[in-house]
Amino acid sequence: MALPPELLQAVSAPGGGKIALVIGAGCSVEQPTNIPVSRVCSNEIHRRLIDDGVLQDGDCANSDDLSALADAVFSKRNSQRDVVERLCEKYGLKLATPNQGYWIAAALLCEGAIASVVTLNYDLALSTALSALGADKIVGVVERPEDLPHQKTINVYYLHRNANATDPELWVLRTSVLTVEWKGHWEPIVAAKVLVAPVVVFAGLGTPVAVLIESARLIRNALPGTTKVYQADPGDIVDSKFFQALSLDPSMYIKFGWGQLMEALSQRLSKEQIVQLEQAAKRKIREDNLTNEDIAGLLSALQALGIVKFGKLRANWLLHDKPYRPFEADTHGLLGDLLLALATMARVSGAEAVILDDGSVEFRRDGRVAASFLIASGCGHRGRQAVEAAVQSRRSEYRNCPAVLVGGTSASWTTPPTPPKDIVQGDVSKQDILRGPMSLPLLHISELRENHDLIRQVVP
Numbered sequence: 001m002a003l004p005p006e007l008l009q010a011v012s013a014p015g016g017g018k019i020a021l022v023i024g025a026g027c028s029v030e031q032p033t034n035i036p037v038s039r040v041c042s043n044e045i046h047r048r049l050i051d052d053g054v055l056q057d058g059d060c061a062n063s064d065d066l067s068a069l070a071d072a073v074f075s076k077r078n079s080q081r082d083v084v085e086r087l088c089e090k091y092g093l094k095l096a097t098p099n100q101g102y103w104i105a106a107a108l109l110c111e112g113a114i115a116s117v118v119t120l121n122y123d124l125a126l127s128t129a130l131s132a133l134g135a136d137k138i139v140g141v142v143e144r145p146e147d148l149p150h151q152k153t154i155n156v157y158y159l160h161r162n163a164n165a166t167d168p169e170l171w172v173l174r175t176s177v178l179t180v181e182w183k184g185h186w187e188p189i190v191a192a193k194v195l196v197a198p199v200v201v202f203a204g205l206g207t208p209v210a211v212l213i214e215s216a217r218l219i220r221n222a223l224p225g226t227t228k229v230y231q232a233d234p235g236d237i238v239d240s241k242f243f244q245a246l247s248l249d250p251s252m253y254i255k256f257g258w259g260q261l262m263e264a265l266s267q268r269l270s271k272e273q274i275v276q277l278e279q280a281a282k283r284k285i286r287e288d289n290l291t292n293e294d295i296a297g298l299l300s301a302l303q304a305l306g307i308v309k310f311g312k313l314r315a316n317w318l319l320h321d322k323p324y325r326p327f328e329a330d331t332h333g334l335l336g337d338l339l340l341a342l343a344t345m346a347r348v349s350g351a352e353a354v355i356l357d358d359g360s361v362e363f364r365r366d367g368r369v370a371a372s373f374l375i376a377s378g379c380g381h382r383g384r385q386a387v388e389a390a391v392q393s394r395r396s397e398y399r400n401c402p403a404v405l406v407g408g409t410s411a412s413w414t415t416p417p418t419p420p421k422d423i424v425q426g427d428v429s430k431q432d433i434l435r436g437p438m439s440l441p442l443l444h445i446s447e448l449r450e451n452h453d454l455i456r457q458v459v460p
Helices: 005-011 038-051 066-077 081-091 100-111 125-132 145-150 175-194 210-222 241-246 258-288 296-317 329-349 384-393 445-450 452-458
Strands: 019-023 114-119 139-142 154-158 199-203 228-232 352-355 361-365 368-377 404-407 442-444
Touching (some): 005 199, 005 258, 038 066, 038 081, 066 081, 066 210, 100 125, 100 258, 100 296, 114 175, 125 139, 125 154, 145 175, 154 175, 228 241, 296 368, 329 352, 329 361, 329 368, 329 404, 329 445, 329 452, 404 445, 445 452
Parallel strands (some): 019 114, 019 199, 114 154, 139 154, 368 404
Antiparallel strands (some): 352 361
8 A cells, every 4th residue: 555645745745844743652552662552551550550559459440541531540549640650660651661653753843844743651752762863953742731842843742641750640641631631721722733743643643532523523623624634553444443543544543653653754755855966966067177976876875774874874975963954955056966976986996886874985806995084074064174173073873984084165175185004903003902093094085086096995
């Protein structure tokens, strides 16, 4: 099954921001997040509550329903603390490990391809992924209505609060509380800001729990009539109570799991990024009268990395101050220039240029590594000292490469590059007993283009 054309168009549209996601418990089921669906969690917590003497058999009419369980505990203790604390302890909601779907969602938020995510979950797996990618300046995280003044252009909203809430009574577990929360706090912002995206996708809505069904229904009713609404879940459409609550046309149901959905969306965006990168390289060839190098293999390798690793590679190559670098117009020419230089080196040396996951590049010939390099761009404004300092500060993130290929530097780059005496070991005369070589040779791609003998020397 392929994604609907409208959804593929939305994720790759110029300017981004055409999609909003509403995600539920089914998104956190996948490994390694591995938090069971609400029904399983509810039954386990119900058992513990009975064993701990908080509830008696028969106090909760439907132990499958987390909302019913919270209602039962609240009626006996005038608090839902016993439910919340056991959920956090049993399932590690604060330190939940992101699965592949969450990593991709975080990357798509950084890219601006997804405008907003409304999550009905209590775990912090998505926030953890965003933090690991360094998205704090790009994506706002709204954990409660009091956080609304701190929104950014792109945001994640925890509609039911999350494991960071210091007061367990603030969790939205009971249906009666949801209605008050929705009308009093969330309805205006979700309706006016989040769900004005042309396309809204409900994903991973999981077990039909009363509070979740009611949440989905309230959000659906807040959507403007012009919005295209999809639901993505791995189960059959006839088994989805959420689908019934959303009142969608059957053609809007996508039988995809969470990770499968995010992978398909990211592949479409990656394909668009690769096309733009190819176009930028062609412009570079035309404008600078460069040799028309074949970079098709390098582009395929970048696309094969996937959206997350490609963003991390860009961060490394462009010496970005965060682990992930969005694909933005001002970087296309810089990246294209580097790819063309790699292709030139491969052609002249007769070796194959292989891009590794950490962003380093190996030149291989006859089954052996002839040379390996780090890649660094001055982004048009850095000179030699700035590039060298930035590379040195992140050397621990790379494989042990003996030299750096540099492009995109400022006019202050004046000292001619010198290849290392030993391209495999580097200049071993300058050693620090703890950190290895004190500095790496910097080889500028403009010098390599002008001096093919230098290419043959550094890729023997």
